[in-house]
Amino acid sequence: MAGNQSMDEERHPEGEHERRRPERVYGVGDEPDPRFSMANERTALAWMRTALALVAGGIALISVASLTEMPAWAPLVGSASCLGGAALAVRALGSWAKVERALRLRQPLPPPRSLAILATGVVLLAALTLVLGVIEATRL
Numbered sequence: 568m569a570g571n572q573s574m575d576e577e578r579h580p581e582g583e584h585e586r587r588r589p590e591r592v593y594g595v596g597d598e599p600d601p602r603f604s605m606a607n608e609r610t611a612l613a614w615m616r617t618a619l620a621l622v623a624g625g626i627a628l629i630s631v632a633s634l635t636e637m638p639a640w641a642p643l644v645g646s647a648s649c650l651g652g653a654a655l656a657v658r659a660l661g662s663w664a665k666v667e668r669a670l671r672l673r674q675p676l677p678p679p680r681s682l683a684i685l686a687t688g689v690v691l692l693a694a695l696t697l698v699l700g701v702i703e704a705t706r707l
Contacts, residue, residue: 592664596671607666614659614681621652640699647695651688658684 587593625648632641658681665677 589664592667592671595668596673599667599670603670604667607663607670610666611659611663614662615656617685618652618656618659621648621655623652625649625652638699638703640703644692644696644699647692651692655681655685655688 625645628645628648629642631637632645662677662679662681668674669676
């Protein structure tokens with residue numbers, strides 16, 4: 568590295584800096600305090616871990632159901648869990664982008680709707696499992 572030239576300038580000569588993506592997030596406003604931006608990223612990653620756990624749980628249920636004599640509705644619950652995980656992952660990405668954009672534009676943060684959606688989904692999945700379990704128990 569020559570003189571006071573930064574590594575970024577060394578990789579991108581003549582001031583041509585690599586554009587950060589997505590442009591709709593990074594192309595507006597000013598760079599926020601890195602602590603806030605990193606906290607937003609950590610929150611999004613936590614939502615992604617939750618989404619991954621829902622998908623993994625659904626796959627496990629579907630796999631175990633195919634190997635044992637579990638009720639016929641078990642794969643349905645596993646599929647619902649997988650779909651819920653996929654939806655939560657999409658929601659996490661959208662929420663991250665909205666918050667990052669608000670930070671860059673120095674606007675109020677959007678309300679955290681994902682938590683209510685996740686709680687509702689978990690309650691519905693539990694209720695579905697309970698109802699199907701009661702139906703299965705009455706057949707015995």
